[in-house]
Amino acid sequence: MSIEYAIIVKNKTRLETLIEQFNTRAQAKFYIERSGGNFSDYENEHEIFMQSLASLQSQLSKIIKHKIVDRTYLPSYIFSPKNIIVVIGQDGLVANTAKYANGIPIIAVNPDKKRYDGILLPFDTTNFIGGIESVLLGKFSVKKMSFAEAKLNDGQRLLAFNDLFIGISGHVSARYKITYNNTTEEHSSSGIIVSTPAGATGWLSSIFNMAYGIAGLSGKNNELKRPTLSREQLLFAVREPFLSVRTQADMFTGIVDNNHLLTIESLMPANGIIFSDGIEKDFINFNSGTTATIGLAKESATLVI
Numbered sequence: 001m002s003i004e005y006a007i008i009v010k011n012k013t014r015l016e017t018l019i020e021q022f023n024t025r026a027q028a029k030f031y032i033e034r035s036g037g038n039f040s041d042y043e044n045e046h047e048i049f050m051q052s053l054a055s056l057q058s059q060l061s062k063i064i065k066h067k068i069v070d071r072t073y074l075p076s077y078i079f080s081p082k083n084i085i086v087v088i089g090q091d092g093l094v095a096n097t098a099k100y101a102n103g104i105p106i107i108a109v110n111p112d113k114k115r116y117d118g119i120l121l122p123f124d125t126t127n128f129i130g131g132i133e134s135v136l137l138g139k140f141s142v143k144k145m146s147f148a149e150a151k152l153n154d155g156q157r158l159l160a161f162n163d164l165f166i167g168i169s170g171h172v173s174a175r176y177k178i179t180y181n182n183t184t185e186e187h188s189s190s191g192i193i194v195s196t197p198a199g200a201t202g203w204l205s206s207i208f209n210m211a212y213g214i215a216g217l218s219g220k221n222n223e224l225k226r227p228t229l230s231r232e233q234l235l236f237a238v239r240e241p242f243l244s245v246r247t248q249a250d251m252f253t254g255i256v257d258n259n260h261l262l263t264i265e266s267l268m269p270a271n272g273i274i275f276s277d278g279i280e281k282d283f284i285n286f287n288s289g290t291t292a293t294i295g296l297a298k299e300s301a302t303l304v305i
Contacts, residue, residue, distance in 0.1 A: 002082065003136055006060055006066040007079065008086045009074070009097045013045060013050075014045060015028070015043060015046035018032070052088065052112065052125050053111065056125055059125070071096060075282070079101055079102055084132065085097060085107070086106075086108075086128070087106055087107070087108045091119050094120040094303070095161035095277045096277060096282075098147075099161055107131045107304045108120055108121045108123060109125060120303070134304070135304060143303045143305050146196055146198075146234075147159045147296070148160040148164050148194050148276075150276075152286075152292055158282070158283070159299065160196065161196065161277055161301060162276075162277045163195045163277065164193070164194040164294065165192070165193060165203075165275050167272075169271045170271060173188045174272070176268070178262070180251060181254065186267070187238065188241070188242045188244065189240055189241040190240040191238075192237070193236065194294050195229075195235050195236075204235065204237060207237050227255070233256065234294070234296065236253060236256055256295060261295045262293070267288060268286070271287075273285060
C-alpha cells in the first residue's frame with residue numbers, strides 16, 4: 001500500500017501555552033518576570049522549535065504531502081495505513097502518539113538536542129529524511145515497543161507506552177486489594193506505577209532514585225539493583241505503602257508478564273483513577289466494584305530507527 005501523507009504530530013511550546021493563558025506575549029512576559037522567572041528561556045525554546053519545525057516541513061514538502069496534527073487532537077484523530085507519522089517534540093509526545101498510531105511507522109525527531117534527552121528520538125532535522133525515504137521504499141528497520149494494558153471487569157481498557165498509574169486523584173491515600181503470584185494484600189498507598197521497558201527511565205526511575213537515597217542513609221544503596229526488563233515484561237512498584245492493623249505492605253514490586261498478571265480491586269468509593277503516560281486526562285475511572293487486570297497489550301508501537 002502506497003503512503004499518501006505524512007502526518008506531523010507536534011505539541012504547543014511552553015510559550016504558546018503561556019500566551020493562550022495570558023492573551024499576549026507581553027502579559028506572559030510580565031507574569032514570568034514578576035515571579036522571578038527567565039522569560040528568555042521560553043522564547044529561546046520556542047524559536048528553536050519553530051525553526052526545527054520549519055526545516056522539517058520544508059524538507060518533507062519536496063517528497064510527500066503532509067499536514068500537522070496537534071497533540072490535543074490525538075485521541076480523536078484516525079490515522080490511516082496510508083500515513084507515515086512524524087513526531088517532533090519531547091520523548092513524551094512519542095509515547096502519547098504511539099497509543100493511537102495502530103502500528104503505523106513513527107519517525108521521531110528531536111527538535112532541540114540541548115534541551116531534550118531524546119531516548120525515543122533517534123532522528124533530528126538533519127537526518128530524518130533518510131528515515132522517511134526508507135519507509136516510502138518499504139525498506140526500513142524498526143524497534144517494536146510493547147504497551148501495558150489495564151483491562152477492567154466492565155470491558156474498558158487503557159494502553160500505556162511508558163507507564164500506568166493506578167490510584168486516586170488528589171493527594172490522599174488510595175485503597176485497594178492487590179493480587180500477584182497467588183497472594184493478595186489490602187493496601188493503603190500513594191498508588192501503583194506499572195512501567196514498560198520504554199518507561200523504565202521515566203517515572204519509575206524516580207522511585208528507584210528515592211529508594212537509593214533512603215537506602216544510602218544506612219549505607220546499603222550499593223545492594224540495590226535496577227531490574228532490566230525484556231520487551232515482554234512490565235514492572236510494578238507500589239508507592240509509599242502504609243502498614244496498619246488493616247493494611248499490609250509486603251507486596252511492593254514485581255515483574256508482570258504473560259504468565260504473571262497483576263490484579264487490583266478498587267476499594268475507593270470515589271475519585272479512583274487509572275491514567276497512562278503521565279496524562280491525567282487520558283484516564284478511566286477506578287472506583288469500588290471495579291477490578292483491573294494489568295498485563296501486556298496485544299498491540300505494539302513501531303518506531304523507525
